[in-house]
Amino acid sequence: MSDSASRESASFAVNGRFLSQNVTGVQRYARNVVAALDDILADRKATARLIAPPGIENPGLKAMTFVSEGPLSGHPWEQLVLPRLWAGRLLNLGNTAPAAKADQIVCIHDANVFVAHESYGGAFRRLYSVLQPLLVRRSARIVTVSQASARQIARHLPIRAADIAVLPNGHEHALAWDPALARIAPPVVESVRAAGRRFVLALGSQARHKNLQLLARLAPGLAARDIDIVIAGGDAGIFAPETLHEAPNLRVIGRVSDHDLACLMDHALCLVFPSWTEGFGLPIVEAMARNCPVVSSDRASMPEVCGDAALLASPEDPDAWIGRIDALAGSEALREDLAGRGRERVRLFSWSATAAGYLDLLHDPARRVPAHAAPPPTDKVAVVVATRGRPETVSITLRHLLATQTLKPVDVVVSCVDVADAGDLTQAEGVRVVTGPGGLPTQRNTALAALKPGMDVVAFFDDDFVAHEDWLAVAARTFRDESSLAGFTGRVLADGVKGPGIGFEEAVGIVESSGADCDWSWIEPYSPYGCNMAFRASAIGEVKFDERLVLYGWLEDRDFAGELAKSGGRFAKCADARGVHMGTKGGRVSGERFGYSQIVNPIYMMLKKTMTPGQVVDHIFRNVTSNVLRSARPEAFIDRRGRLRGNLLGVADLLRGRIEPEKAAAIGAGGRK
Numbered sequence: 001m002s003d004s005a006s007r008e009s010a011s012f013a014v015n016g017r018f019l020s021q022n023v024t025g026v027q028r029y030a031r032n033v034v035a036a037l038d039d040i041l042a043d044r045k046a047t048a049r050l051i052a053p054p055g056i057e058n059p060g061l062k063a064m065t066f067v068s069e070g071p072l073s074g075h076p077w078e079q080l081v082l083p084r085l086w087a088g089r090l091l092n093l094g095n096t097a098p099a100a101k102a103d104q105i106v107c108i109h110d111a112n113v114f115v116a117h118e119s120y121g122g123a124f125r126r127l128y129s130v131l132q133p134l135l136v137r138r139s140a141r142i143v144t145v146s147q148a149s150a151r152q153i154a155r156h157l158p159i160r161a162a163d164i165a166v167l168p169n170g171h172e173h174a175l176a177w178d179p180a181l182a183r184i185a186p187p188v189v190e191s192v193r194a195a196g197r198r199f200v201l202a203l204g205s206q207a208r209h210k211n212l213q214l215l216a217r218l219a220p221g222l223a224a225r226d227i228d229i230v231i232a233g234g235d236a237g238i239f240a241p242e243t244l245h246e247a248p249n250l251r252v253i254g255r256v257s258d259h260d261l262a263c264l265m266d267h268a269l270c271l272v273f274p275s276w277t278e279g280f281g282l283p284i285v286e287a288m289a290r291n292c293p294v295v296s297s298d299r300a301s302m303p304e305v306c307g308d309a310a311l312l313a314s315p316e317d318p319d320a321w322i323g324r325i326d327a328l329a330g331s332e333a334l335r336e337d338l339a340g341r342g343r344e345r346v347r348l349f350s351w352s353a354t355a356a357g358y359l360d361l362l363h364d365p366a367r368r369v370p371a372h373a374a375p376p377p378t379d380k381v382a383v384v385v386a387t388r389g390r391p392e393t394v395s396i397t398l399r400h401l402l403a404t405q406t407l408k409p410v411d412v413v414v415s416c417v418d419v420a421d422a423g424d425l426t427q428a429e430g431v432r433v434v435t436g437p438g439g440l441p442t443q444r445n446t447a448l449a450a451l452k453p454g455m456d457v458v459a460f461f462d463d464d465f466v467a468h469e470d471w472l473a474v475a476a477r478t479f480r481d482e483s484s485l486a487g488f489t490g491r492v493l494a495d496g497v498k499g500p501g502i503g504f505e506e507a508v509g510i511v512e513s514s515g516a517d518c519d520w521s522w523i524e525p526y527s528p529y530g531c532n533m534a535f536r537a538s539a540i541g542e543v544k545f546d547e548r549l550v551l552y553g554w555l556e557d558r559d560f561a562g563e564l565a566k567s568g569g570r571f572a573k574c575a576d577a578r579g580v581h582m583g584t585k586g587g588r589v590s591g592e593r594f595g596y597s598q599i600v601n602p603i604y605m606m607l608k609k610t611m612t613p614g615q616v617v618d619h620i621f622r623n624v625t626s627n628v629l630r631s632a633r634p635e636a637f638i639d640r641r642g643r644l645r646g647n648l649l650g651v652a653d654l655l656r657g658r659i660e661p662e663k664a665a666a667i668g669a670g671g672r673k
Contacts, residue, residue: 012362013086016052016066017078018094019059024205025169025282026109029145030093032173036355038064051085053077075127089140089362099134105361106135107143107167110279110301111152115482116209133157140365143167143358145280147374148301148481152277155482155522155572162516165361165369168305170351174286177262184256185232185263192228197249199228200325201268201292203261203283204275206233209483211274211297212244217318218325219247225329229272232256232264265292270328270335273297274315276483281305285349288342293335295324299483304374305349309341315483316538348372377476379456382411382537386443387463391423393584394463396504398425401461407473411455415447439665440530440553441545448544455537460557462531464496464582466507468514474577475534486539486569487561488577489528491518496583500637507580518575526573530557531581539569548604550665552589554597555605555619562610591639593664595646598623603654604661623647 014037018030034050041047041063050061054070054077072081075096082090083098090097090104097106113120113128120128136142136157143165144150154161179185192199200222204210215229222229228249244252256264265271271287277300284305287294294310296302303312311327313320328335357369383401387394394414402412412431414422417438425431436446444460451458457475461467471490479485493514496502502510528535530553543563549556561571589597602619605611611619627644634640649667653660 011046011048012089012091013049013051014064015078015082015090015092015094015097016050016056016068017074017082017096019052019056020073021094025280026094028173028282029107029109029169029280032170032351033093033355033358034059034061034064036170036351037358038062039352040355040359049086051082053081091358091362095128096131097135097139099131099138102138102140104139105141105143105358105365106139107145108132108135108149108153108157109145110149110277111156112209112277112279114156115152115484116207116277119207119209141165141361143361145169146301146304147371148304149279151477151481152300155524155574160517160521165357166371167354167357167369168349168372169280169282169285170354171285171289171346171349172351173258174262174265174289177258177290179259179263179266181259182257182263183260184253185260188230188251188253189263189267192230197226197228198269198329199230199251199267200270200272200295201264201287202229202231202233202272202274204231204233204273206244209276209278211276211315214274214315214318214321215272216245216247216250218321219250221318221322222325223247223249225326227269227325227329230264230268232261261286262290265290268292270295270325272321272325273302274313274321275299275302276315278302284310285346288339288346291339291343293328293338294342295321295328298480300481303378303480307341307345307348307375309338309345311338314538377407377473377480379407379476379480380410380454381407381457381459381472381476382413382451382455383409383472384413384415384444384447384451384458384460385463386415386440386447386460388417388421388438388443390463390584390586391421393504393582393586394421395423395425397461397464397466397582398431399428400504400508401467401471402428402430404469405467405472406469407476409459409472411452413447413450415443415450417443439547439550441549441556442547444556445544445547448540457534458537458540459534460530460532462581464584465531465579466504466511466582467532467579468511468577471532471577471579474574478574478577479534479536482570482572484568484570485536486564486567486571487528487533487535488572488574489526489533489557490577490579491573491575492529492531493578493580495531495581497581499583499635501585502580502582504582507582510580511578514578516576521575522572524570524572526571527558528561528571532577532579533557534577535564536569539564539567546608548660548662549597549601550662551593552597554594555601555611559601559605559608559610562605562608566609585637589664590668591642592646592649592668594639595627595643596650596664596667597646597661598627598643599647599650600653600659600664601661604659607659 018027038061049065052068053073056068058066092106136159145168150161150164231252270293273296281302296310297315298312311324414433422433434450602616606616631640
């Protein structure tokens with residue numbers, strides 16, 4: 001134990017389990033925060049206690065009393081022994097903490113175990129899926145390392161993002177690295193130079209979410225430019241490993257010292273950081289601190305950390321990465337500019353400031369911790385509205401959307417059968433009106449074909465949907481945060497379809513008076529609801545809405561998502577993207593046609609494998625039951641008897657072995673098949 005006789009008694013303790021673990025980003029965070037806490041405590045002539053499992057070497061801190069005591073180790077020590085060793089307030093910096101303790105602060109670095117579960121072993125996932133919800137519910141305060149991580153955690157754990165304190169990583173430790181003490185890196189650097197080549201540097205484990213496979217895809221293109229790829233980092237560890245394909249110009253040198261990292265960063269053309277998701281992305285600020293330009297993924301926390309001090313690229317677009325690296329290789333001025341921006345950027349991220357924030361929380365866990373300003377979304381968002389026969393409605397809702405959105409769409413396409421369906425939107429700035437065959441799926445396909453190239457997100461709204469002003473910004477941020485998300489639907493504050501309808505002014509009032517607070521924030525999986533939904537443009541690819549689902553296209557949204565899900569995309573419902581569906585009655589499909597689609601469309605989709613048999617049975621049962629029970633006294637705004645007749649027609653066709661969803665277009669219009 002250190003001599004603390006002249007100091008105040010310890011007011012808190014730090015969970016030192018991280019000292020027994022291999023050093024990755026989480027452990028580096030904990031070590032640097034503890035060192036900065038120790039400096040502040042020494043200046044204040046105060047003390048605290050650092051409690052570690054048995055057999056851990058004393059780190060020799062100035063103000064913190066060190067205790068290494070057992071029995072047990074790992075999770076058993078943390079859950080069973082640590083609470084007995086310290087009854088007061090506890091600071092936990094490494095994702096886990098004693099589940100039974102309430103008077104504690106816990107830093108959860110990310111939600112990767114939920115959003116990139118394929119990167120982790122089954123036992124690890126099961127442990128975190130049980131432990132972390134308990135910690136969130138019981139602990140005095142939850143902390144994380146970026147605003148993006150706070151949003152992710154709030155989507156997957158029972159806590160609001162606003163209740164999570166953000167205390168980021170720092171950069172100062174990288175300034176203390178000494179390349180003169182490097183042992184592994186110098187021969188690598190010299191061999192690259194001797195061959196008259198340059199190299200880009202990548203850091204990270206072999207976990208799948210680190211996306212190192214992208215580098216193997218880049219290797220041939222970089223080889224043609226006399227550029228090698230050097231990958232430094234540990235093995236998979238807690239992660240499920242992904243085999244990295246070999247290439248002649250790709251060198252994997254394994255775990256190296258900090259001094260070796262300094263040597264590599266000081267000589268690299270740039271750091272390449274292609275992760276699908278990160279809680280923070282510590283190598284980014286380490287590279288910036290050492291004047292190494294950065295090319296980073298544009299997902300999750302990385303844009304927030306990078307700001308304008310790095311070049312960003314999609315982790316699924318090798319050509320974009322080649323282009324960014326090419327730009328750096330060909331311009332000394334660009335490299336110097338990024339290095340200068342990086343030096344300024346890292347000043348936002350300081351271990352001493354983060355440690356001071358923890359001390360504030362340890363004094364008052366409810367205290368508000370100011371966070372640095374995150375850059376606004378820059379994603380290119382397109383808006384698609386399909387309409388028919390309601391020119392006044394579409395004009396007023398779309399003009400409202402264009403006037404109020406905090407993130408302005410890059411492309412807005414109104415798809416109609418006749419240009420008159422768009423009303424005065426033909427004269428609206430930034431709106432393009434396209435015409436084509438009728439039917440919701442067909443009209444949406446017409447709009448998709450007309451979109452400008454290079455869109456990141458495509459949002460679909462019904463012509464009678466009134467969106468909150470942040471809807472598009474939330475969409476852009478959500479797809480950035482959740483790298484494997486293919487699509488989501490927003491929260492409907494009120495739905496006029498279920499009643500006589502909601503007027504525009506009333507809908508605007510509901511939206512403007514609504515708050516962000518909700519008893520849920522994220523539901524996954526969840527099939528999109530067509531009145532307000534968005535998709536990642538790259539996930540859509542060549543997929544189209546099924547035009548056999550004619551007219552109103554009953555379940556066309558679920559079918560479209562089902563096709564995208566076949567490629568592995570995730571779908572969710574997001575409470576932050578909210579609005580009102582007015583449920584305007586004019587221009588809707590007749591009850592008989594609609595009822596036919598209620599029966600035939602689900603069966604058709606089951607055969608396509610875009611709905612499961614269980615979903616089909618539930619869907620048909622609920623709709624038919626509702627139509628039967630309410631046909632005696634139907635609502636004035638719903639043709640229940642027409643729907644029931646359509647249900648019977650659909651059942652009759654199924655019994656004949658006819659599954660033709662497009663037949664709905666002919667029902668009640670003559671020429672019935």
